[in-house]
Amino acid sequence: MIRVVRLAWDRLSIYLPLMLMGLLALGTYWLVRSTPLLEPGAAEQPQRRDPDYLMERFSIKTFDNEGRLKSEVYGEQARHYPHTDLLEIDQVRIRSFNSRGHLTVATAKRALANNDASEVQLMGDAQVVREATVDRSGVTLPRVSFNGEFLHAFLEDERIKSHKPVALMRGNDRITAESMDYSNFDQVVELRGRVRGTLQPPQER
Secondary structure (H helix, E strand, O other): OHHHHHHHHHHHHHHHHHHHHHHHHHHHHHHHHHOOOOOOOOOOOOOOOOOOEEEEEEEEEEEOOOOOEEEEEEEEEEEEEOOOOEEEEEEEEEEEEOOOOOEEEEEEEEEEEOOOOOEEEEEEEEEEEEOOEEOOOOOEEOOEEEEEEEEEEEOOOOEEEEOOOEEEEEOOEEEEEOEEEEEOOOOEEEEEOOOEEEOOOOOOO
16 A cells, blocks of 8 residues: 555656646736736827916026026916927017126027027027127127027027028128028127128227
8 A cells, every 4th residue: 555655746746746747837828918018108108299388477686607587588488398398488678788798689489498598599580689889898888789580699609590581680791691690709690691791881989
């Protein structure tokens, strides 16, 4: 009797690993079937393209490290778009001061601006005005204004570009062009397309 039991146990021990592997496979199958599947796109939600907040008749000021006013943005309404991190502003007016304290004012019916208003796309009756100033050598620089339906202003770099017709006023001089790239740092303006100008003689002192 003992011998029969021993033979049965020996045969069972041979098949025991196979039985355990079978139980493990069944457990794995059950676990896979029981785990909820993620729906397509559930892991990554599409980035929202509608504004995440609105502002009405607002004013935003930024300051430099010394606490001096760097820029001030006014608008009737602004909408922030998180997918571009841009503000779309209606009836915008921006006052910007460069490192020398010179004032530039930008206005338009609509604008797209980055978070600190250092880069602004002005659309509809766009105008950028740099008031008359005195440079480091004491020379008076006349008032300069740019007008057009589109102006791309880089206020910190003191650069203005436009791929559309623009009018440049410098003192009493007026120049029009089909596109423009102006750098106040370099005191260079590149005018393209049909360029026309009216230059007034300097006033006698």
